[in-house]
Amino acid sequence: MRKKSYRLDEKGLDALIAHLREQGYQVYGPKVEDAALHWRPITGCADLPRGWTQELAPGRARLEPDNSAALFHHWTCAEGLKAVLHLPLVRIMAARRDNGWFRILDNPPPAARCAFVGVRPCDLAALAVLDRVLLGDRYADDIYRARRQGAFLIAIHCQRSAPTCFCASMGSGPRARSGFDIALSEFAEGDAPEYFAEAGSPAGMDLLEACGAAPAPPDWSRAVEEGCARAAAAQTRRLDAHAAPQLIDALFDSPHWDHVAKRCLACGNCTSVCPTCFCVNYEDRTSIDGREAERWRLWDSCFTQSFTYIHGGSVRSSVKARYRHWLSHKLGRWQAQFGTPGCTGCGRCIVWCPVGIDITEEFRQLQLSAAAAASFATKD
Amino acid sequence: MSTAASAAPPATRPVMEPVPVRVTSVSKETHDTFTLTVAPPPGDPVSAFEPGQFSMLYVYGVGELPISISGDPAVRESLTYTIRSVGQVTYQLVTRQPGDFIGVRGPFGSSWPLKEARGKSVLIVAGGIGLAPLRPAIYSILRHRGDYNRLVILYGSRSPRDLLYRKEFAAWGLLPDTQALSTVDYGGVTWRGHVGVVTTLFRLVRMQPKETVAMICGPEIMMRYAARELEARGLPPEQIHxxxxxxxxxxAGFCGHCQMGPYFVCKHGPVFSYPEIKPYLDLYEL
Structure with missing residues (x-):
């Protein structure tokens, strides 16, 4: 029987990336750019952020030098995989005017075979959420489908947690359980990192075999489990999303929303970095002579004033209402709509919020306010 | 959902791609409202709609808007929209000339519960341009008149000059077993009809509440009070839409803008039963 776990060194990982590139994949990995980590095309391990780790805290994201030889001593890229799969800006239609009539031109979706190296379990979970939203409902998003279907996913289990991580309480990490072609764990005690590689799909197994990966030592699997368990235990933030659907309607009048609204800038950073926020807007662009017209789709944010504009004004014109909508949807109503919360515990909204608003803390305060209101009601 | 939605457009055409259609007529209803008729390609699914559904109308190079279909669902050769000119795209739509082309996507959304209403009386309550999405339901009821009991159409508008489909409305009122009453907020010196919000007409309606299905469309505040009042008058909430x-x-549920509580109004609605939407109607800035 073929073994399902393998041992890879850095050369092996390079070979894996090279094989994917030969097969026509555009390979993406976490790469240092503009003093942050982003999903960027990579050609090998040399492009990965060796020598860097991250300092992540509410309202704070810094790259910090790290003396280790590890390639994955960081946590999350600034954005989720949606930056590559649910494109921030894409043309959805092109039309040309001909004698008063207009023609819809061919506009094939920008199909690309994308492979990702170093996908964190929270981001893998986010992909499952996006699949449900964009492919699993009455209408399917063709652009997302074209890119998602061909995607090859190499995950990395987290054996350390950042202070802003809360995937353990969301059930999405720190160990990836499914949804990957290959899952890696990094061992970087010495000068050269080594990888425990599990195949999660036949394609993943074929690729590992093709790269001549050796079987993994028998005790590595347990070491990974223990590392992930330690990472889970180290998480100080947690969020009880299962309580959200029942609570959300009762929380509508909570005084705590005003407290958040005093701090929230309605900048939309949280929705940009959230790996599951899917909302988009559409824009028309016309050539100066009017012969060509295009529609473009771009990411949108429910924190903008115009998001809910209808004749007569915006439905949610206060910042309080916009934050309330975002949190209520993300944690509660998403479950009614799609059977899963819209949060995977990646912590990005905490990190990239300019004023450090912490979704776990805000939800905890909301729960407390609901409990206080309930006890007040019973005393009456 | 208690209301039926029609099938999605065929997989061969992406849901976001408009069909170019020729404008066949543009007629003036009021000083700012026009009815636009277009001719979709014969047999195209874009014209197979249920009363209450809407299309996305695209003006080349300008933009796109959701507009309710206001024509007869039995007429498959044309699609009719009644549009109030309030912004850039609506202005461009109502100033099209016959022979011009616009883009149409859809139809989208849920529809009025005409099947559930069979054997019962139907109470139509419209406010302003809200009569437009209800007109296909009226046409459908009139075509299958024997399937329904009484038909009552109540229509409130700001002023007499804002009343839509005036001749048609008067004709509906003359049909047997049919009551069509209109009211305005401001009558002026020549108006001899009712003055007041549409709910003030309820006391004039002859119907058996338990055997009546209500279909309401208008400004949100008007729908809230109309639904509340009808429930108080004995209509079962599940018979109010x-x-x-x-x-x-x-x-299509992609953009996220139309969310209202747990619903995407575009795909779960726009037509909701009162029990579905009631918990969210009174929440300010939901």
Whole structure:
């Protein structure tokens, strides 16, 4: 029987990336750019952020030098995989005017075979959420489908947690359980990192075999489990999303929303970095002579004033209402709509919020306010 | 959902791609409202709609908007829209000339519960341009008149000059077993009809509440009070339906703009039963 776990060194990982590139994949990995980590095309391990780790805290994201030889001593890229799969800006239609009539031109979706190296379990979970939203409902998003279907996913289990991580309480990490072609764990005690590689799909197994990966030592699997368990235990933030659907309607009048609204800038950073926020807007662009017209789709944010504009004004014109909508949807109503919360515990909204608003803390305060209101009601 | 939605457009055409259609007529209803008729390609699914559904109308190079279909669902050769000119795209739509082309996507959304209403009386309550999405339901009822009991149409408008479909409305009132009453907020010196909000007409309606299905479309505040009042008058809440409006960019549940509580108004609505939408109607800035 073929073994399902393998041992890879850095050369092996390079070979894996090279094989994917030969097969026509555009390979993406976490790469240092503009003093942050982003999903960027990579050609090998040399492009990965060796020598860097991250300092992540509410309202704070810094790259910090790290003396280790590890390639994955960081946590999350600034954005989720949606930056590559649910494109921030894409043309959805092109039309040309001909004698008063207009023609819809061919506009094939920008199909690309994308492979990702170093996908964190929270981001893998986010992909499952996006699949449900964009492919699993009455209408399917063709652009997302074209890119998602061909995607090859190499995950990395987290054996350390950042202070802003809360995937353990969301059930999405720190160990990836499914949804990957290959899952890696990094061992970087010495000068050269080594990888425990599990195949999660036949394609993943074929690729590992093709790269001549050796079987993994028998005790590595347990070491990974223990590392992930330690990472889970180290998480100080947690969020009880299962309580959200029942609570959300009762929380509508909570005084705590005003407290958040005093701090929230309605900048939309949280929705940009959230790996599951899917909302988009559409824009028309016309050539100066009017012969060509295009529609473009771009990411949108429910924190903008115009998001809910209808004749007569915006439905949610206060910042309080916009934050309330975002949190209520993300944690509660998403479950009614799609059977899963819209949060995977990646912590990005905490990190990239300019004023450090912490979704776990805000939800905890909301729960407390609901409990206080309930006890007040019973005393009456 | 208690209301039926029609099948999605065929997989061969992406849901976001408009069909170019020729404008066949543009007629003036009021000083700011026009009815536009277009001729979709014969047999195209874009014209197979249920009363209450909407299309996304695209003006080349200008933009796209959700507009309710206001024509007869039995007429498959044309699609009719009644549009109030309030912004750039609606202005461009109502100033089209016959022979011009616009783009149409859809139809989208849920529809009025005409099947459930069979054997019962139907109470139509419209406010302003809200009569437009209800007109296909009226046409459908009139075509299958024997399937329904009484038909009552109540229509409130700001002023006499804002009343839509005036001749048609007067003709409906003359049909047997049919009551059509209109009222305005401001009558002026020549108006001899009712003055007041549409709910003030309820006391004039002859119907058996338990055997009546209500279909309401108008400003949200009007629908809230109409639904509340009808429930107080004995209509079972599940027999009250209303059509919601929210910002819609795609019609297909992708853009997220039209969310109202747990619903995407574009795909779960726009027509909701009162029990479905009631918990969210009174929440300010939901």
């Amino acid at each position: 209303l059509s919601m409006e929210r910002n819609m960019k795609c019609g």
